[in-house]
Amino acid sequence: MAGPAQGSNDAKKAAVNESKNGEQPLAPEKKPAAQLEEDDEFEDFPVEDWTEEETQIPSGNTHLWEESWDDDDTNEDFAVQLREELKKLGK
Amino acid sequence: MQSALESFHEAYASGLAQPVAAFLSPIAPINASNRLYDFARASSDDKIEGDVRYALKYNKTTRMTNKECGAWVDIIVCYWRAVKEIIKADKAADQSRTGDRQYLAIYDAWKDLTSSFIKHISGGLLPAWAIFTLYFTANHLRKIAIKTDEQLAKSKPAVLNTGYSDDIASTTPQNQKLEEAARVFNRIFALCLGDRNQDMSESRKWGVYCIANLQFKTYFKLKAISLSKNVVRSIEAQPDLPSFELYPRAHRVTYRYYTGVLAFLQEDYAKAEQSLQGAWESCWSRSQQNKSLILTYLIPCRLITQHKVPTAGLLAEAPRLQRIFGPLVACIKRGDLTGFDKALADGEPEFVRRRIFLTLERSRDIALRNLLRKVYLAGGFDDLKEGQTEKDxxxxxxxxxxxxxxxxxxxxxxxxxxxxxxxxxxECLLANQIYKGLMKGYISREHAMVVLNKKGAFPGTGV
Structure with a gap:
């Protein structure tokens, strides 16, 4: 009886080890989350004033915003899918 | 002391606030890391006042009245005392035994310096530009207060808290020094706003926005955001301020950012959008941190006001923006409600912390609208009648x-x-969309049909 119990314990340990190993690569990703607290404040600008050329405007405000829907997103596929779905419902 | 004050004389001769503020800095310049040490060593407690007075009075380059000279003596002596405390703390840190005492001593000395500045400016003894030097000094006070509070919180973990009732969150002892500093900033703000000098070129009114920004930063840090509204109200009630556009961009952009966020938190999205857009346009293009903070509020705002989303190009401005908004925006565009809910849940801690969760939650309507719109488009067209062409x-x-x-x-x-x-x-979801004007039409329950408006079923979306 001791044999199998031992075995399953070993298996558990192995599983634990494995999950630990699996988690390790994630560790560095956690760091930025902790640092987030720091970057909440609006920084003091290092200079008092600047020219219009140094603002956001010269880079142009076009193409910064777009409509919220996407008609290129293969409407046909959706229509086909929808029809399939309606068939399934038997309607 | 004469040589230690050489850089003060140079700075003063420039007639500019910033060089003098640089002289009165709690941090040694990178290229002269010993400056604070040398300055502290240049005199001693019992001689400092006489030394500074002598050095200022008998300097040939700097001309100032006796009264002004007295004011600067006061200020520089305060500064010397603060520097001495900074050096003491530095030495303690070298022996790794910094404690509350050092932090408190620096804070108190720096507060004395700030108060002395306020006293002499309000007495009219200092040149007009000194108000901006005071701003820099006060900004240092803010940072020192934050550090001191952090240190106090570390050594006395909220034991004192038991005496307070639970609902007074803003008066937790952890922020004692910053709260004290906030009162100092109030005095400076009043000093700027209430200046009666008719000559605008000499007016302290030019300091109004930068001090207001200092107050916003303090109130946000104290989590007493609503106090900021008093500042905004005072400014808006002041009829004789110089035109906003005449203030330096650093003041304007910061002020617009904070008023934008304030409007955002009050769900006045139209006003928020206007302020934030202004802040965005004038922001210094190299200030990545500030640009992404502005966008953090402008993006949810614009989703509500115009139903518009940022392009990939705009999100690429900062990796943080892509991480925060990327998944959500993609789901909105696809009309993917399940994905939207998941992205919202995944980002919840950060959205809540940045106070944008509730606003983003509202944009689920846009994701739903996009899905319903797809159903409408998938339905295709009515057959052409006699005499009709493709166009019709x-x-x-x-x-x-x-x-x-x-x-x-x-x-x-x-x-x-x-x-x-x-x-x-x-049906309920559809009825809501119709009610909110996102979809035009009505539901015919009898026929289990949705009848959509032939001209613009989904207003503003081209169909």
């Missing part, structure tokens, strides 16, 4: 409710959540 084609405006139900279920079953969705629930 009209989309089918009567759509069985079942189509919408099926579309909504597709998303849900795809996720394998096993969630059931009742027909009535879908």
């Amino acid at each position: 084609r009209i989309r089918k405006s009567r759509i069985p409710l079942a189509h919408f139900v099926a579309a909504l279920r597709m998303g849900i079953s795809g996720a394998g959540s096993g969630q059931a969705l009742e027909d009535e629930e879908v």
Whole structure:
């Protein structure tokens, strides 16, 4: 009886080890989350004033915003899918 | 002392606030890391006042009245005392035994310096530009206060708290020094706003916005954001301020950012958008941190006001923006409700912390609108009648409710959540969309049909 119990314990340990190993690569990703607290404040600008050329405007405000829907997103596929779905419902 | 004050004389001769503020800095310049040490060593407690007075009075380059000279003596002596405390703390840190005492001593000395500045400016003894030097000094006070509070919180972990009732969150002892500093900033603000000098070129009114910004930063840090409204109200009630556009951009952009966020938190999205857009346009293009903070509020704002989303190019401005908004925006565009809910849940801690969760939650309506719109587009067109051409084609405006139900279920079953969705629930969602003006039409319950407006079923979306 001791044999199998031992075995399953070993298996558990192995599983634990494995999950630990699996988690390790994630560790560095956690760091930025902790640092987030720091970057909440609006920084003091290092200079008092600047020219219009140094603002956001010269880079142009076009193409910064777009409509919220996407008609290129293969409407046909959706229509086909929808029809399939309606068939399934038997309607 | 004469040589230690050489850089003060140079700075003073420039007639500018910043060089003098640089002289009165608690941090040694990078290229002269010993400056604070040398300055502290140049005199001693009992001689400092006489030394500074002598050095200022008998300097040939700097001309100032006796009264002004006295004011600067006061200020520089205060500064010397603060530097001495900084050096003491530095030495303690070298022996790794810094404690509350050192922090408190620096804070108190720096507060004395700030108060002395206020006293002499309000006495009219200093040149007009000195108000900006005071701003820099006060900004240092803010940072020192924050550090001191952090140190105090570390050594006395909230034991004192028991005496307070639970609901007074803003008066927790952890922020004692910053709260004290906030009162100092109030005095400076009043000093700027209430200046009666008719000569605008000499007015302290030019300091109004930068001090207001200092107050905003302090109140946000103290989590007493609503106090900022008093500042805004005072400014708006002041009839004789110089035109906003005449202030330096650093003041304007920061002020617009904070007033934008304030309006955002009060759900006045139109006003928030205007302020934030102004801040964005004038922001210094190299200030990545500030640009992404502005966008953090402008993006949710614009989703509500104009139903617009940022382009990939705009999100690429900062990796943080892509991480925060990327998944959500993609789901909105696809009309993917399950994905939207997941992205919202995944980002919840950060959204809540940045106070944008509730606003983003509202944009689920846009994701739903986009899904319903897809159903409408998938329905195709009515057959052409006699004499009609391709141009006259009209989309089918009567759509069985079942189509919408099926579309909504597709998303849900795809996720394998096993969630059931009742027909009535879908009807309710549609009715809400119609009520909110996102969709035009009505539901015919009798025929289980949705009848959409032939001219613009989904206003503003081209169909």
